[in-house]
Amino acid sequence: MLGVSVAVAGVVALISVTHGLKGSLDRYMEASGASLIVFSGDAADLVFSKVTLDDVARIRAIDGVEAVSRVHFSAFRPPSNGDQTPVLPAILLFGRYPEERIMNKYRAFLREGRLFQKPTEVVVSKFIAESLGWGVGAKVPIYGAEYEVVGIFDSDLAWENAGVVIHADVLGRQLGRPDNYTLLFVYTAATAADSVQRAIEVELPRLRAVPPGDFTSQYADQLEVLDEFIALVTVIAMVIGILGVLNTMMMSVSERTREIGTLRALGWSRGRVLRIVLVEGLLLSCVGGAFGLLLGVAGTEALIAFWNKAYLIATYLPSTFVKGGLVAVLVGVSAALYPAYRAANLKPVEALRYE
């Protein structure tokens, strides 16, 4: 039963965290308020996406485009507290221009101070401020240079709440790409989004433009790798679960050989004995699976609490629990097949002699 529980718990935890990750990314993109996200269509990963200044100028010239916000993304290891262990595993850096529309979002999230105006200023999330003691007015080290914290924002998005908003020129220089950007948030009138999307893809075929809500499903290849990873882990977990249940069921059949012989002598057919053992395996797996669902949620929440909510978030969808249940059923039936076959084919005469 433990094998099934661990298998189901693992599947539930992985799927829930992946859903959480995808959901966070989608919500992050949607929270920009933009109509379209523009990035390199041929980049293997978002960090390799490159949108040039010339691209920006051409998009701004498209009829229906109201505004374009240029962004960089990066991350750095925060300073340690005197020993070798950093307080946080990583801080995300969001490169933005203070005059661009994307900053409206941070204006809404602002809890203290103001938004940055100069390349030497940064705005930090409430989580970062509390974790590292980076209050308004603090001078903080980022990539070896010192910046002044001028504001603190509080976002409900997992990724953003682990971040620092910094001037895009500063981050661009740091990344060695001062004249190109990771992606663009494009703002249009609501009715112009489709025509602008088509125009971008016609005029700039190297780029892709997608609505924010479609970003994860259409572009996030790295998240597809996660799906493949989940499939692999699910298979491994199922094999472990099957071996566990198989062992239990084989022992159970062996211990009850005389009972099975008695049932067969009393007229129970092979099919009935087969079904009984299969149902027993299935029940065992269902109980283990139910426990595994609870263990999966509890384990995921414990992991999130241990690691940090700013980096990890889980979304528990009904489909996840259905998948967990299916894993339990598959494990139960698969693992009980051979013991059931053995039990059904015991000869009553030999089974009754078994000691």
Place this chain on the structure above:
Amino acid sequence: MSERVPASAKAPAGEPGTAPLVELRGVRRVFEGGLVVALDGVDLALGRGQFVAVTGPSGSGKTTLLNLMGAMDLPDEGELLFEGQRIDSRRAMERVRAERIGFMFQLHNLIPVLRAAENVEVPLVPRMRRAERRDRARKLLGDVGLAHRADSGVRGLSGGERQRVAIARALANEPALILADEPTGNLDSRTGHEVMEVLHAARKRTGATLVLVTHNLEICEGCDRHVKLHDGKILP
């Protein structure tokens, strides 16, 4: 596959004019690749309602004979017939066991996790609804004087009570043939005597044939037929 045997081919039965209940014709059964000959050329026909005692020394083939008559095993040579039908397939064996035969074992073989009444229900599970078989199990327990123990667990029953539950279970499917392998072998003489009284009463009430394998010649008294086995052969 079962096949109806012509009446002319039938061996003599216990009741004139009817097919024998169970019949063995030239049956040979060997084990360990032929090194052990358990039964050798056995011919036997048993009629309905008889009390048949099977005796013989250890290794004489008593249990093998019982297993064959109970359709739990098939002969290597010869024929096994039940009510005139040849038993030569697993399906035929299962059907006969389920519908026509009741078993009693030396060690009662009750399912320890079930209550007394539930044990009696076991042979009825494949063919009867739960409420129906529950009523029948309680009636059968009443017939063997154990109505008050219907809800007791097996572990709470004495040896004699366990064998009486086993008798009720053997009668559950209204068998034509009751096979009992040393049913008093593990009981003291007084309890064994009581169990035999219950068994005989049940036989008379149901009209079933009782085949009893035993070492105890005392409980063979009054039998309609005494089959003595030695080295796999029936002694004349």
